[in-house]
Amino acid sequence: MLSAHDTIRDLGGIARGTHLQTLGFTRQHLADQVKRGTIQRVRPGVFAIPSLADDIRSAIAHGGALSCVSVLRSHGIWVLPDETGPHVWLGPSQHALAHPHCRCISHYYGGTPVPGAASIERALLHLRRCAGDEAFFAAYESAWRIGKLSRAARDRIRAALPRVARWLVDLARPDADSGLESLLRLRLHLLGIRIGCQVTIVGVGRVDFVIAGRIILEADGEENHGSSDKRHRDRVRDTAASRLGYETLRFDYAQIVHDWPTVQAAILGAMRRVRPAAARA
Numbered sequence: 269m270l271s272a273h274d275t276i277r278d279l280g281g282i283a284r285g286t287h288l289q290t291l292g293f294t295r296q297h298l299a300d301q302v303k304r305g306t307i308q309r310v311r312p313g314v315f316a317i318p319s320l321a322d323d324i325r326s327a328i329a330h331g332g333a334l335s336c337v338s339v340l341r342s343h344g345i346w347v348l349p350d351e352t353g354p355h356v357w358l359g360p361s362q363h364a365l366a367h368p369h370c371r372c373i374s375h376y377y378g379g380t381p382v383p384g385a386a387s388i389e390r391a392l393l394h395l396r397r398c399a400g401d402e403a404f405f406a407a408y409e410s411a412w413r414i415g416k417l418s419r420a421a422r423d424r425i426r427a428a429l430p431r432v433a434r435w436l437v438d439l440a441r442p443d444a445d446s447g448l449e450s451l452l453r454l455r456l457h458l459l460g461i462r463i464g465c466q467v468t469i470v471g472v473g474r475v476d477f478v479i480a481g482r483i484i485l486e487a488d489g490e491e492n493h494g495s496s497d498k499r500h501r502d503r504v505r506d507t508a509a510s511r512l513g514y515e516t517l518r519f520d521y522a523q524i525v526h527d528w529p530t531v532q533a534a535i536l537g538a539m540r541r542v543r544p545a546a547a548r549a
């Protein structure tokens with residue numbers, strides 16, 4: 269028979285005491301194992317292995333499950349930064365806990381949280397309520413891109429969204445290179461600007477967006493454009509693009525996330541330069 273530790277590990281790192289008892293572990297045995305430190309009692313009736321992620325342990329100790337930003341980030345999904353503590357799903361009926369020194373973000377959304385971490389689907393739906401349409405859209409595209417959302421999962425998310433929000437998943441694509449690109453595309457869409465996405469230009473390569481057939485927009489994430497090598501490559505591309513009659517605008521994370529009005533003004537200014545008549549219309 270497996271030890272209590274290995275059994276809980278195989279169950280995903282967390283298990284209810286009642287479930288463990290059906291597998292043959294007595295209450296006394298579990299209590300002994302807690303004393304010896306091989307397993308932990310996270311809250312009454314819920315046991316975990318010591319290596320369980322801290323934020324999941326914290327969510328369970330709160331009486332809920334980890335969800336939202338915290339779950340998505342743990343799966344490597346791009347989420348607008350949020351320097352706060354774990355996002356905990358408590359369900360609709362729990363009372364707010366008094367935990368003055370805790371940095372958790374509590375969500376009293378519908379459904380029954382099972383101790384542990386919520387699914388990616390559930391976490392995405394929670395993120396929209398917690399952080400809004402843009403955060404949802406960028407995380408949804410990121411999850412899709414890295415293969416974490418099946419067709420069936422996307423359909424379920426769409427069905428679970430309020431009708432007024434379904435256009436977000438209809439607009440989403442699986443080929444956005446970064447969350448910044450997702451944000452940029454969503455915002456340009458809301459401005460009614462028609463764009464080509466992931467366009468290959470002979471002599472330049474693949475660019476993030478093309479507007480009006482003349483303006484190239486690139487969203488430069490830190491991870492992709494930080495090194496001097498990459499900067500050099502970007503300049504070579506921009507030079508090649510200029511030769512072909514394109515104007516390239518590059519925006520980084522801080523600009524897109526924290527200074528959107530300036531970015532928007534720059535894009536509209538470029539559009540006026542390349543087609544003055546159309547922009548006035």
Ligand SMILES: [Zn+2]
Pocket residue numbers: 330367370371372
């Ligand atoms: Zn808390």
Ligand SMILES: [Zn+2]
Pocket residue numbers: 335336337355373375394395398399
């Ligand atoms: Zn949240």
